[in-house]
Amino acid sequence: MPSDGGQTRVQLDRNKLSLGLFGVNCSGGLAVTTVPERWVASWENNQKIARMADDAGIDFVLPLGRWKGYGGVTDHNASNFETLTWASGILASTRNIVAFGTVHVSLFNPVVAAKQMVTADHIGQGRFGLNIVCGWNTDEFDMLGVNLAQHDERYNQGQEWIDVVTQAWSSDEPFDYDGRFYQVHQTEIHPKPYGGGQPMIVCAGNSPRGREYAACNADMMFTNLRGDIEAIPGNISTLKELAAGYQRDIGVFSNVVVICRPTKKEAEEYFRYYAIEKADHDAVENLIEGRGLKKPGVTEEALQAARIRAAAGNGALPIVGDPDDVVAMMKLLSGFGITALAMGFTNYLDHFPYFRDEVLPRLASEGLRAGNS
Numbered sequence: 001m002p003s004d005g006g007q008t009r010v011q012l013d014r015n016k017l018s019l020g021l022f023g024v025n026c027s028g029g030l031a032v033t034t035v036p037e038r039w040v041a042s043w044e045n046n047q048k049i050a051r052m053a054d055d056a057g058i059d060f061v062l063p064l065g066r067w068k069g070y071g072g073v074t075d076h077n078a079s080n081f082e083t084l085t086w087a088s089g090i091l092a093s094t095r096n097i098v099a100f101g102t103v104h105v106s107l108f109n110p111v112v113a114a115k116q117m118v119t120a121d122h123i124g125q126g127r128f129g130l131n132i133v134c135g136w137n138t139d140e141f142d143m144l145g146v147n148l149a150q151h152d153e154r155y156n157q158g159q160e161w162i163d164v165v166t167q168a169w170s171s172d173e174p175f176d177y178d179g180r181f182y183q184v185h186q187t188e189i190h191p192k193p194y195g196g197g198q199p200m201i202v203c204a205g206n207s208p209r210g211r212e213y214a215a216c217n218a219d220m221m222f223t224n225l226r227g228d229i230e231a232i233p234g235n236i237s238t239l240k241e242l243a244a245g246y247q248r249d250i251g252v253f254s255n256v257v258v259i260c261r262p263t264k265k266e267a268e269e270y271f272r273y274y275a276i277e278k279a280d281h282d283a284v285e286n287l288i289e290g291r292g293l294k295k296p297g298v299t300e301e302a303l304q305a306a307r308i309r310a311a312a313g314n315g316a317l318p319i320v321g322d323p324d325d326v327v328a329m330m331k332l333l334s335g336f337g338i339t340a341l342a343m344g345f346t347n348y349l350d351h352f353p354y355f356r357d358e359v360l361p362r363l364a365s366e367g368l369r370a371g372n373s
Contacts, residue, residue, distance in 0.1 A: 012059050012098065012200065017334045017368040020060035021053055022255055022342035023314065025086050027079035030257055030313040030344030032283050033274045034074055037347045041079055049348045050090045054097040056356045061090060062342045065102035065133050067140040072283025084116045091124030100129040100202065105157055106146055110164035110182060115189050117199060118169070126194040132203040134158045139290065155213045157181045162217050169198050202253070205239065215242035220251040220340065225317040236337035253340030257313025259320045260355050267320045271312065274346050279311035287314070313344045323358040331366055
């Protein structure tokens with residue numbers, strides 16, 4: 001049974017372009033860099049930035065699902081908070097912002113996870129959302145002693161997992177489920193999700209099987225903005241047509257890293273500094289190799305572009321410039337059909353305030369945001 005998105009969907013639908021912070025639960029955040037101001041993901045800093053974002057009217061915070069670092073001199077992302085516990089703490093510390101939990105399907109029993117997520121949803125009075133990940137990082141799964149199934153098989157397991165979770169959320173009577181991956185009997189959980197709905201579900205969909213899974217199950221589909229941005233409208237139309245085949249209307253969101261300074265020259269200089277000159281090169285190599293980007297036939301030019309994107313923001317699209325440049329790019333992406341952007345900053349506490357003060361009012365003037373509400 002697909003989610004109805006509940007109160008989380010209402011929260012994210014209030015703006016034409018929803019905005020969130022991405023990756024604050026992990027050391028370094030999205031930026032694979034050695035600069036001294038790189039993000040320190042202490043719990044104190046997580047609470048501070050979540051409250052700052054909440055006060056600014058930012059819509060959501062989305063954590064990275066990490067269990068192991070990427071090595072290099074910083075061991076990028078090695079210090080990280082488990083995301084369902086993290087989301088519960090963030091929701092208890094804030095008033096309006098949505099907090100997602102990022103869940104690796106094969107690492108969480110679906111009934112236990114359903115209960116954990118309902119707990120978070122009640123703590124936040126309906127502000128919890130689920131980001132489903134079917135898994136890709138073999139080093140993490142090896143560390144945990146869990147076999148990582150073949151690509152399409154992960155999504156087959158993921159389908160059973162979400163079927164059990166949503167049935168546990170919605171069924172008023174004990175139920176049985178007899179699948180290939182999960183068999184549960186006389187299953188029931190109480191309480192149900194806050195307010196009678198179900199948490200919003202998001203998941204990535206970059207492969208054909210992943211897009212099909214997202215179209216069938218997600219309220220919002222996460223897609224990376226790669227290559228020619230002019231191809232984005234066609235890609236989004238394809239995603240929405242897939243969802244329409246399941247009688248579903250889904251939103252599309254993506255990840256960006258924001259480098260905003262008073263002048264474009266300052267922004268470009270800082271981008272070169274942290275993402276090229278001071279990149280954690282070994283961690284970058286480990287990241288792109290783990291994601292299968294070093295495939296036969298890939299040109300050195302394409303690899304170098306992937307390295308820069310990885311260092312800048314874990315593969316996110318860099319938005320570099322002065323406040324007007326940033327607004328122009330976000331307006332363009334919104335016009336293409338992107339409904340939400342998950343943002344990274346090199347240091348969230350240091351760099352988000354300038355974005356808040358200079359970019360958010362401009363986005364409101366452009367009709368993309370309702371203002372600080």
